[in-house]
Amino acid sequence: xxxxxxxxxxxxxxxxxxxxxxxxxxxxxxxxxxxxxxxxxxxxxxxxxxxxxxxxxxxxxxxxxxxxxxxxxxxxxxxxxxxxxxxxxxxxxxxxxxxxxxxxxxxxxxxxxxxxxxxxxxxxxxxxxxxxxxxxxxxxxx
Numbered sequence: 001x002x003x004x005x006x007x008x009x010x011x012x013x014x015x016x017x018x019x020x021x022x023x024x025x026x027x028x029x030x031x032x033x034x035x036x037x038x039x040x041x042x043x044x045x046x047x048x049x050x051x052x053x054x055x056x057x058x059x060x061x062x063x064x065x066x067x068x069x070x071x072x073x074x075x076x077x078x079x080x081x082x083x084x085x086x087x088x089x090x091x092x093x094x095x096x097x098x099x100x101x102x103x104x105x106x107x108x109x110x111x112x113x114x115x116x117x118x119x120x121x122x123x124x125x126x127x128x129x130x131x132x133x134x135x136x137x138x139x140x141x142x
Contacts, residue, residue, distance in 0.1 A: 029053050065089065 033050040046060040059069030067087040075081050083096040 030052040032052055033048055036047040038045040042063050044062050049057045055073045057071040059067060061067040070084045072082040081098055083094050085094045
């Protein structure tokens with residue numbers, strides 16, 4: 001029993017030393033605007049939120065789960081970030097100048113590849129025409 005009490009006491013002392021309360025020099029960021037509207041039970045809503053440090057979020061949604069809106073903030077390196085989005089049954093579709101874009105195909109398809117594709121198409125067509133002329137041997141008379 002003494003061992004259990006001693007282990008509990010050690011756990012409390014250790015946990016107390018691990019816990020660091022939030023420092024008092026950190027300032028809190030005020031919310032400048034917080035407007036939320038949900039007028040009916042059909043799923044329609046609108047909200048606008050802005051904070052003191054420049055973060056903005058505007059969003060609206062409607063029946064069927066479609067949502068649209070935008071958000072903006074300043075990245076740690078000072079770059080302004082603006083993202084416009086639509087989310088619906090086809091997924092989440094963001095638009096921003098800062099999002100990566102797939103590179104263009106670096107070169108046209110070489111001629112020998114196009115020739116090979118054409119040759120394969122001719123072979124497939126020839127096989128199909130032979131099958132069309134030949135009666136099937138796999139099925140007998142009923």
